[in-house]
Amino acid sequence: MITQDIRQPFRHFGxxxxxxxxxxxxxxxxxxxxxxxxxxxxxALAQAQGRSQAHSQVHPQARSQERPQIQAHSQTxxxxxxxxxxxxxxxxxxxxxxxxxxxxxIIAGSPEETxxxxxxxxxxxxxxxxxxxxxxxxxxGAQNIRDVLYLKGVDIGITSSQMLRYFxxxxxxxxxxxxxxxxxxxxxxxxxxxxxxRDVKTLDDxxxxxxxxxxxxxxxxxxxxxxxxxxxxxxxxxxxSQADAIAAIKRGEIAATVIISGKPAGVLSRIPASDNLHLxxxxxxxxxxxxxxxxxxxxxxxxxxxxxxxxIQTVAVDSVLITNNWQPGTDRYRRVAKFVxxxxxxxxxxxxxxxxxxxxEVDLAKELPGWQRFPAAQDWxxxxxxxxxxxxxxxxxAAPTTPAEKQRLFKEFLEWSQNExxxxx
Numbered sequence: 001m002i003t004q005d006i007r008q009p010f011r012h013f014g015x016x017x018x019x020x021x022x023x024x025x026x027x028x029x030x031x032x033x034x035x036x037x038x039x040x041x042x043x044a045l046a047q048a049q050g051r052s053q054a055h056s057q058v059h060p061q062a063r064s065q066e067r068p069q070i071q072a073h074s075q076t077x078x079x080x081x082x083x084x085x086x087x088x089x090x091x092x093x094x095x096x097x098x099x100x101x102x103x104x105x106i107i108a109g110s111p112e113e114t115x116x117x118x119x120x121x122x123x124x125x126x127x128x129x130x131x132x133x134x135x136x137x138x139x140x141g142a143q144n145i146r147d148v149l150y151l152k153g154v155d156i157g158i159t160s161s162q163m164l165r166y167f168x169x170x171x172x173x174x175x176x177x178x179x180x181x182x183x184x185x186x187x188x189x190x191x192x193x194x195x196x197x198r199d200v201k202t203l204d205d206x207x208x209x210x211x212x213x214x215x216x217x218x219x220x221x222x223x224x225x226x227x228x229x230x231x232x233x234x235x236x237x238x239x240x241s242q243a244d245a246i247a248a249i250k251r252g253e254i255a256a257t258v259i260i261s262g263k264p265a266g267v268l269s270r271i272p273a274s275d276n277l278h279l280x281x282x283x284x285x286x287x288x289x290x291x292x293x294x295x296x297x298x299x300x301x302x303x304x305x306x307x308x309x310x311x312i313q314t315v316a317v318d319s320v321l322i323t324n325n326w327q328p329g330t331d332r333y334r335r336v337a338k339f340v341x342x343x344x345x346x347x348x349x350x351x352x353x354x355x356x357x358x359x360x361e362v363d364l365a366k367e368l369p370g371w372q373r374f375p376a377a378q379d380w381x382x383x384x385x386x387x388x389x390x391x392x393x394x395x396x397x398a399a400p401t402t403p404a405e406k407q408r409l410f411k412e413f414l415e416w417s418q419n420e421x422x423x424x425x
Contacts, residue, residue: 102131104339107138107147107157112242114262114358115140115158115319118187121355126342133339141219141319142167148322149173149180155323155336160190160260161368162226162291162317163219168370182325182374184340186366188358189316191263191295192227194280195271195305196256197249203233203280209255211235212245224258227315230287242267250275262319262358264301273304281312288315323374337376344380 106122109115119135126133138144141159145167148157168177200206211228214220216239228235238245238254245257246267259265271277279302284294295316299306306312326333350359365381367373373381389412 099132102335102338103134104131104155104335105134105136105153107136107144107151107154109138109140109144109158111137112259112261112265112267113140114188114190114265114356115144117266117356118158118262118319118358121350121359122343125346125349125355126339131338131342139215139218142217142222143219145181145322146173148324155332156184156339157322158187158319159322160219160223160317160319161186162223164320164322164368164371165291166222178371180325181322181371183368183371184321184323184336184343184374184377185362185364186368187319187321188262188361189293189295190260190319191297191316192223192282192314193259193261193263193265193268193297194256194282194314195246195249195259195268195277196280197252198276198278200255200280203231203282206235206256206280207233209235210238210253212240212242212248212254212257213237214242214245214258214260215239220258220260223260223317227282227288227292230291231283231285246271246275246277249277256280260317262356263295263297264357268302268305271304275304277305278307279305279312282314284313284315292317318368320368325372328375333376336374340374340376340380344377344384 106119108119116135116137119133123133123135136154138147138157141163144157144159145163147154148159164177164181164183167173171177174180194203194206196206211224213224221237221239225237235255240248242257242259245254248254249257259268261267268279279297284292292315295314296311297306297314298311299308323336324332326336344364347362347364349355351362365385
């Protein structure tokens with residue numbers, strides 16, 4: 001069909017060539033007659049006129065004979081033109097299939113947050129010819145949940161357990177969020193950092209003062225509001241990026257900024273001692289312990305922000321690797337399952353330098369109550385548990401052969417697995 005469409009203009013082009021040739025012939029005849037009228041005697045003029053008429057009579061026949069040749073030539077050119085790019089679409093399709101079949105996009109955080117460092121580590125360690133991790137700069141834990149649910153092309157995201165609980169309780173993203181999202185694994189604790197000038201000694205000193213809770217709608221804003229509210233510290237909330245907030249503190253425009261990130265937070269590690277800023281302690285009491293976990297910030301991580309030999313208390317939330325509840329058998333499920341296999345199989349490599357130190361705090365088997373684990377991750381962990389159980393408790397014993405022996409072994413495994421789970425809680 002494409003060849004016919006291309007060929008048609010060439011067919012008209014051939015007709016135009018023939019018509020132009022006929023026009024030229026008629027023009028030649030007229031020129032000859034005019035020349036004869038001016039320069040030749042009457043007899044010669046008559047002969048010239050006769051020759052012109054004869055030429056005009058013969059030429060249409062010759063033109064009709066030449067037309068197929070012109071058309072054939074145009075068809076040959078068309079076929080050559082259309083035959084050349086036939087391989088290009090095939091090559092393009094091969095590249096599209098290759099690049100998209102095994103690529104997993106992970107929505108992370110801004111360059112100021114640990115999320116992006118963690119996703120970069122995943123790409124460095126797990127990337128090979130069969131899997132490609134594509135980290136995406138994101139807007140934090142709250143937006144990452146929205147993106148995993150609704151942004152095209154996003155397979156996996158990093159968020160916090162607090163954000164999952166928050167959106168599950170509000171219902172603003174989905175009426176049954178715990179059925180829409182699965183978790184792959186809990187990751188590491190994210191500590192809350194409160195950065196202020198040295199004249200701010202305690203959290204209570206921030207009452208009625210301007211404090212940055214990061215961008216509006218961010219997980220930092222939601223969590224900071226909750227923590228400050230539970231501690232009865234009322235402040236004037238402002239919203240800006242952390243870089244702008246640190247500059248505003250130094251100019252005396254705001255009193256403090258709240259940063260929630262796995263320690264050490266890069267944006268804080270670069271602050272020089274000459275800025276005269278420090279980290280303020282967040283008291284961990286009973287009002288917080290049912291929702292948050294206790295954290296600690298060490299002077300070794302922030303030598304310019306914590307006095308020598310000291311460490312300060314803070315609160316923390318668990319970060320979580322999440323994905324959609326993809327249906328088994330779909331392409332999205334297959335790709336996430338391939339990622340799970342690579343992550344769990346190469347996890348020990350992520351815990352070695354120069355990877356982010358937070359990997360050493362990750363326990364892949366740790367459960368997230370109230371949420372379902374992605375099936376491929378659950379299957380991998382169950383198989384790993386069984387292998388561990390068999391190594392510990394079946395050493396030197398023959399493998400079970402009868403149905404009764406297999407049933408007994410499976411029962412013992414379930415009991416052992418339940419006991420191990422209780423120990424981790």
